[in-house]
Structure formats: C-alpha cells, structure tokens
Amino acid sequence: MLIYQNTKGGFVNDVRDGFIATKIQKEFELHHLNHSNDAEYRAWANSLQYMRNVLDDNDISNECRLAIEYQIPLTAKRIDFLIAGMDEKDNNNIVVIELKQWENSEPTQREDVVKTFVAGANRAVCHPSYQAYSYAKIVENFNEDVYKEHITLKPCAYLHNYREENRKNIDNDLYHNAIQLAPIFLENDLVKLRNFIKTYIKKKGNTDLLMKIENGKLKPAKALQDALASMLDGNKEFYLIDEQKVAYETVKKLVEKSLSKINQINSENTKYTIIIEGGPGTGKSVVAIQLLCDLTQKGYAVNYVTKNAAPRNVYFEKLRQNNYKWNYIKNLFKGSGSFIGVPNNYFDCLIADEAHRLTDKSGQFHHLGENQIKEIIHASKVSVFLIDEDQKVTTMDIGSIDLIKKYAKEENSIVYCGNEINLVSQFRCNGSDGYLAFLDNLLGIRKTANLTFDMDYDIRLFSNPVLMKQELAKKNQINNKSRMLAGYCYNWISKNNRYDDIYDICLENDFKAKWNFSNTNTWAIDKESFDQIGCIHTSQGLEFDYCGVIIGKDLIYRDGKVISDFTKRAKTDSSLKGIKSSKNYELADRIIKNTYRTLLSRGQKGCYIYCEDKPLLNYISQMLNIKIEQ
Numbered sequence: 001m002l003i004y005q006n007t008k009g010g011f012v013n014d015v016r017d018g019f020i021a022t023k024i025q026k027e028f029e030l031h032h033l034n035h036s037n038d039a040e041y042r043a044w045a046n047s048l049q050y051m052r053n054v055l056d057d058n059d060i061s062n063e064c065r066l067a068i069e070y071q072i073p074l075t076a077k078r079i080d081f082l083i084a085g086m087d088e089k090d091n092n093n094i095v096v097i098e099l100k101q102w103e104n105s106e107p108t109q110r111e112d113v114v115k116t117f118v119a120g121a122n123r124a125v126c127h128p129s130y131q132a133y134s135y136a137k138i139v140e141n142f143n144e145d146v147y148k149e150h151i152t153l154k155p156c157a158y159l160h161n162y163r164e165e166n167r168k169n170i171d172n173d174l175y176h177n178a179i180q181l182a183p184i185f186l187e188n189d190l191v192k193l194r195n196f197i198k199t200y201i202k203k204k205g206n207t208d209l210l211m212k213i214e215n216g217k218l219k220p221a222k223a224l225q226d227a228l229a230s231m232l233d234g235n236k237e238f239y240l241i242d243e244q245k246v247a248y249e250t251v252k253k254l255v256e257k258s259l260s261k262i263n264q265i266n267s268e269n270t271k272y273t274i275i276i277e278g279g280p281g282t283g284k285s286v287v288a289i290q291l292l293c294d295l296t297q298k299g300y301a302v303n304y305v306t307k308n309a310a311p312r313n314v315y316f317e318k319l320r321q322n323n324y325k326w327n328y329i330k331n332l333f334k335g336s337g338s339f340i341g342v343p344n345n346y347f348d349c350l351i352a353d354e355a356h357r358l359t360d361k362s363g364q365f366h367h368l369g370e371n372q373i374k375e376i377i378h379a380s381k382v383s384v385f386l387i388d389e390d391q392k393v394t395t396m397d398i399g400s401i402d403l404i405k406k407y408a409k410e411e412n413s414i415v416y417c418g419n420e421i422n423l424v425s426q427f428r429c430n431g432s433d434g435y436l437a438f439l440d441n442l443l444g445i446r447k448t449a450n451l452t453f454d455m456d457y458d459i460r461l462f463s464n465p466v467l468m469k470q471e472l473a474k475k476n477q478i479n480n481k482s483r484m485l486a487g488y489c490y491n492w493i494s495k496n497n498r499y500d501d502i503y504d505i506c507l508e509n510d511f512k513a514k515w516n517f518s519n520t521n522t523w524a525i526d527k528e529s530f531d532q533i534g535c536i537h538t539s540q541g542l543e544f545d546y547c548g549v550i551i552g553k554d555l556i557y558r559d560g561k562v563i564s565d566f567t568k569r570a571k572t573d574s575s576l577k578g579i580k581s582s583k584n585y586e587l588a589d590r591i592i593k594n595t596y597r598t599l600l601s602r603g604q605k606g607c608y609i610y611c612e613d614k615p616l617l618n619y620i621s622q623m624l625n626i627k628i629e630q
Contacts, residue, residue: 002214003027003069008055008083009062015052021045024068033434044068047099050160051081054194061085063204072135073142073218074604076425076433077241079135084209085201092209093200096139096155098132098182104166110249112178114170124420126245127170128157129178134239136182141239145216151209154200155182158193162186223481223543224285225314225525229322231293240290244283247276247421251291251384254416255300255349258381271345271413272382275404278423279436280601284386285311285541287423288353291384292332300348305376307336307357311541313521337362340369342379350376354541355385356392358399366396373399374407383413390445393536393595394575395587435459439600442623443593444562458546458606461621461628465511465550465610468629472548472608476530482546483524484513485534485599487592488573489552489612494518495572505533505550507612536575536595539602547603550610554592557616564592 004024006014014020021044048068064085071078081097105116112130115122126134132155140146140153162170164187171184185193227237240248254272278284288304295302306312312333319329336358339350352358358372369375377383385404392399401417408415425433435457440446462468469484476482490505494514503512516523516532523529524542533550553568566576566588575595579588600607611617621628 001031001071002067002210003031003033003071003078005065005067005210007062008060008064008066011048011066012052012055012062015048020048028069043099043101047080047101047160050158050190051097051099054158054190054197055083057194057198059198060194060201061203064201065205065208065210067210067213070213072138075138075241075427077135077138079139082210082213083197083201084213085205086203087200088202090206091200092149092151092205092207094151094153094209094213095197095200096132096136096153096182098128098135098155098157100128100157100159101161102159103161103163105162105170107169107172107174109174110246110253112175113246113249114175119419121419124246124250126242127175127178128159129155129175129182129184130245131242132157133178133182134241134245137239138241139213141222142218143213143216144219145212149207149209149212151212152200154196156193156196157182157184158189159184159186160190164188224289225311225318225542228289228315229319229324231289232296232319232324234293234297238286238290240283240287242425243421243423244287244425247274247423248287248290250274250416250421251349251382252294255295255382259300259348270381271377271411273377273404273408273411273413273415274382274384274421275401275415275417276384276386276421276423277388277401277417278386279388279390280598281427281436281543281604282423282425283427284388284423285353286427288351288384288386291349291351295349296332301346302332302349302351303334303338303347304332305334305336305338305350305352306354306541307359307372308354308537308541309335309521310524310538311353314524314542317522317525336372336376337369339372339375339379342375344378345381347380349382349384350380351384351386352376353386354391355387355404356389356399357394357397357540359396360398371398371407373403374410377404377407377411377413383408390440390594391540391598393540393591393598395578395584395591436601438623439597442562442620443597445593445597459624459626460606460608461617461624461626462608462610463614463617463628463630464509465507466509468548468608468610469511469513471629472546473530475546475606479545480525480527480530481544482548483530483534483539483544483602484532484548484550485536485539485602486550487552487554487595487599488535488570488575489554489568490515491570492572507550507610536598540598543602543604545604546606546608547599548608548610549596549599551596551612551616553612555596555611555616556613557619562616562619564589566592 004027021041024044066083069078080099084094102116105114112127113124114127115124136153136155231237251274258270292304360371362368472482492515494502494504495518504515505513513533516534516538523538554565
C-alpha cells in the first residue's frame with residue numbers, strides 16, 4: 001500500500017509549502033491506519049526536506065513518480081521512500097531509500113547489526129544498508145510484476161544527520177557486504193546520493209511503475225514447511241528483517257563465542273541461554289529454522305526442539321518427499337522430552353520453538369525426567385527459547401520467561417533477552433498488527449490501542465457453518481492450504497468408531513464433520529483432509545493461507561463482556577485437566593482465550609469465523625463493522 005504518492009515536482013512543492021507531513025498524516029487517516037507516534041510526524045517534516053534537496057536537479061524529470069511510506073505486502077513493514085523512472089537506456093528502475101535521523105552509532109561484532117539510540121535507549125538494530133536491501137528483496141519476492149515487467153529495485157540508505165567524523169562506526173569493513181548491496185550516504189553525501197539516483201532515474205517511466213508495485217499480482221506467500229528442504233540445501237528462502245535479523249545474529253555470535261578456540265584453549269565452559277519473545281506470526285519459527293539450517297551447515301551439533309508433534313511431523317514428511325534420509329531428519333528435529341539424562345553441554349545448540357508448551361515431566365504419562373526447560377539448558381552450550389506466554393493452551397504448559405531464567409541461573413548459563421531481540425513485526429494475517437491487537441482486545445488478553453486496522457486481511461463472519469465451509473473450500477482448491485479449525489468443545493467419538501455416519505461436530509444447518517484423522521500425523525498438508533476439523537494440537541506451530549474457525553460454546557458474549565465457560569469443553573479434552581480440583585478458573589479462562597487467539601491467527605491471508613454463540617458473532621460484527629453472511 002502506497003500511503004503518499006506524487007510526481008517529483010508535486011512532492012517538491014508539498015515540501016516547499018510545508019504541507020508534506022500533514023498530507024502523509026491525512027493519508028494514514030483516510031486508510032484507517034495508525035502510525036508510530038508524533039516522532040514519526042516530525043521525522044517526515046525533517047527527513048523529507050533533505051530528500052527535496054537531493055532531488056533538486058533538472059537531470060531528474062519532474063514527472064518521475066515517487067512514494068512515501070509504502071507498506072510491504074503481507075508484512076507490517078514500510079519503506080520510507082521510493083522514486084521510480086527510467087535510466088538513459090530506458091530500463092525501468094525504482095530506487096528504495098531507507099531514511100534515518102541518526103547522528104552516530106556503534107559497531108557490533110554481529111553481522112549487519114549496529115547499536116544506536118532509538119526509542120529512548122541504545123539498542124542493537126539492523127544496519128540501514130541491510131534494512132534497505134532486505135525490504136527490497138521482500139518486495140521482489142512477493143510481487144510477480146516486478147519480475148515480469150523487468151523492474152529493477154536499487155536499495156540504499158540516507159542518514160542525513162550522521163556526522164562525517166563518525167563514518168567509521170557505520171561505513172567500515174565489518175558491514176562491507178551490506179553496503180555493497182545497498183550503498184549508505186551520510187551528512188556530507190547529498191551529491192553522491194543524487195548521482196546514485198540519477199544513475200537509475202532520469203525520466204518518467206513508460207508505465208506507472210509504482211502502480212505495478214501497488215497493484216501487482218502477489219506471489220503465494222511461502223510456507224515454512226514448503227521452503228525447509230531448500231533452506232537445508234543452503235538456499236536463501238526468507239530474508240530476515242529488523243529484529244528477526246538481530247535475534248538471529250545474536251544467537252549465531254553466541255554460538256561462535258561459546259565454541260571459540262580461545263574458550264577451548266583456556267578450558268572455559270561458557271553457556272548461554274537466549275530468550276526470544278514473539279507473538280503469532282512474528283517469525284519465531286522462521287528464525288529457529290534458519291538458525292538450524294545455517295548452524296548445521298557450519299558443522300555444529302544442533303537440534304530444533306518442539307513439544308508439539310504436529311509441525312515436526314509435517315517437516316518430516318516434506319523432507320522425505322525431497323529425498324532426505326530418515327535418520328538425518330530424526331537427528332535434526334526432536335521432541336522436548338528427548339534430553340532426559342543427556343550429559344552437560346552435549347549439544348552445541350538446542351533451539352526450543354513454542355517454548356511456552358514445555359512441561360515439567362516428559363513421557364506419555366508425564367512421569368519421566370525433572371523439567372524440560374532445565375534438561376534443554378543442561379544438555380546444550382547454547383540454548384535458545386522462542387516463546388509467547390499467551391499461547392499456553394493446556395494446564396501442563398509451564399514454559400515461562402521467569403522459569404527459563406531460574407534454570408539458566410542454576411546451570412550457570414548467561415541469559416540474553418530483552419527488547420532488541422524480541423520479535424514484534426507481523427508476517428501473518430497479511431501483516432496486520434491491528435488484527436492481532438483486535439484479537440487481544442476481543443479476548444480480553446490485553447487492552448491495545450489498535451481497534452481499527454487495514455481490512456486487506458480477509459475476515460468474513462458466518463451464521464451458517466455450511467456456507468463457511470463452502471467458501472473455504474473454494475480457497476482450498478487453489479493450493480490445499482486452507483483448513484477448518486475449532487475450539488475443543490466436541491467429544492472425539494469417531495476416534496474409536498470410524499463408521500462413515502459417526503460425526504464429532506454437529507452444528508446448525510445440518511453441518512457435520514469429524515475431528516482430524518487419527519491415522520495420519522500430517523493432517524495440515526494431506527490432500528484428503530479438508531473435510532476434517534483441526535484442533536489446537538494439530539495446528540499450533542503451523543500456518544495456512546485461510547482458516548475457518550468454529551468458536552464453540554466455551555466462549556460467549558454476555559453483559560457487554562466476552563467470557564469463557566470451561567464446563568462446555570469436551571469430556572475428551574485433557575487441556576483443562578485438574579481445573580475442577582484446583583478451582584483455578586482464572587487459568588481455565590486464560591487457556592480457552594489463548595486457544596482461540598492461536599486458532600484465529602493461523603491464516604496468512606484470511607480468517608473465516610463461525611460462532612455457536614450468536615451474541616458473540618453479533619459483537620464481533622459490530623466491532624469490525626462487517627456484515628454476517630447468512
């Protein structure tokens with residue numbers, strides 16, 4: 001989405017007349033979008049004065065098109081500045097410019113990572129050249145028209161306040177690769193940036209290139225399970241951006257440090273524990289899998305660890321389809337109960353995804369081992385925990401930041417955590433941070449400011465579950481990446497009774513369905529599985545293009561509030577085991593709401609919703625201002 005667009009001449013006039021920041025603000029309001037804060041408004045007023053000066057050259061046609069604050073499809077990220085046109089040889093080009101108001105920074109030993117003062121503190125952030133390059137690559141990867149129309153994106157970074165005497169801190173050999181891919185221009189480099197732009201942009205394009213970016217056909221979003229084999233082969237499938245990149249480089253550097261020759265010579269036994277927080281769709285699993293692939297290729301002893309078998313089973317099947325040997329796969333992907341009695345520091349690195357799902361004991365009857373968190377930290381030189389405490393969905397889930405810190409201290413492992421490696425950018429739900437904020441508000445998980453959001457995310461509400469299934473089936477015919485999910489309010493009677501006329505979920509309008517197959521571990525990708533309903537245990541840790549979510553009678557709307565009712569859960573559901581005896585009704589409420597938050601955030605492109613409780617459906621309709629389809 002292009003927030004502000006104009007010709008070069010129109011932009012120059014808007015800046016000269018002092019209207020530019022106000023016009024951008026109004027465009028955000030027209031699109032019902034929120035931007036960061038007043039500081040961002042001031043940044044527009046400041047940085048765009050400098051861009052006006054850069055473009056003040058008759059060699060760049062006034063008819064060239066430019067855009068400000070372009071939201072990258074399927075993400076919550078925005079590109080600061082784009083200018084489009086043709087060079088002397090009539091090639092179509094778009095220059096991508098990342099603008100920063102920094103005056104100084106500090107180099108780090110992490111690739112493509114610097115430290116600077118942002119958001120009120122000194123933080124590790126991506127080098128601006130890497131940031132510009134990664135944003136450009138994501139646009140190229142998502143937009144088919146960029147390839148078909150032979151449009152070349154040329155990224156760069158402009159730090160117009162960055163003092164020349166500090167250049168060595170940001171423009172040095174440590175960041176050579178990123179700067180080669182996206183040149184960096186500082187306070188005294190206005191003419192150099194102008195010449196860079198003039199190399200690629202001199203005259204108006206023979207077509208509106210920005211509209212090709214805005215309205216171009218989007219390639220299907222990559223699913224992690226589909227890209228896994230290629231990633232293990234060493235190919236670049238995902239470009240980690242911003243805090244994803246910082247988290248990834250932090251882990252990589254600590255692994256290298258823990259296993260450095262200096263430590264080995266001095267017989268030092270340095271252990272590290274890294275805690276990476278992130279909500280649904282923030283790329284926790286992408287970071288985890290990228291670390292697994294890259295550390296494996298470097299020869300480190302590393303495992304990807306999850307409590308939930310569903311994603312592991314899907315990864316197994318996808319890799320077997322690509323001729324990976326079974327023993328190799330099993331040695332890479334482990335269940336969270338696999339480290340009982342493993343010697344101290346046996347592994348170089350263990351990466352625990354969905355760490356909130358870890359439990360005290362292991363085994364089918366939860367009687368083995370001491371504590372899964374402690375066992376993982378003990379067994380590895382570097383332990384990585386990717387966690388979202390709002391995705392705990394059973395009474396057995398004990399994974400928490402406080403417990404990780406506690407056991408790290410017991411194991412003499414140095415803890416790394418905090419804002420600079422927490423994942424906040426949204427890559428699911430069409431990149432809508434507002435949609436996740438809406439879910440948190442709806443479910444009472446936390447109060448957030450974003451009650452409105454860009455409706456590019458496809459949300460539909462249904463009073464008829466049959467119609468919802470029919471509409472979802474149309475999406476599934478495209479690529480088999482749409483599924484129905486439900487809260488666990490329905491007894492699994494078909495598990496031991498597989499007659500065709502036995503159904504688990506029976507709703508109005510003669511809707512009938514069974515829980516997902518009990519004779520397969522890969523329901524999420526099986527071609528014949530669309531008619532079955534998935535639950536939290538077979539969908540958490542995975543994502544789909546579209547999800548149809550059945551909200552059962554355990555979540556209702558009464559007296560102006562969304563409330564839970566744990567008594568409406570199925571008798572066959574063990575996720576609330578012990579609630580009646582403990583009378584911990586607050587925990588039951590949290591688990592039910594966490595479950596629906598997780599289910600409602602599985603879709604990359606859209607979510608279809610049916611509620612058994614009609615007042616709840618009507619309330620959601622009012623909040624979103626969406627009509628209910630009958």
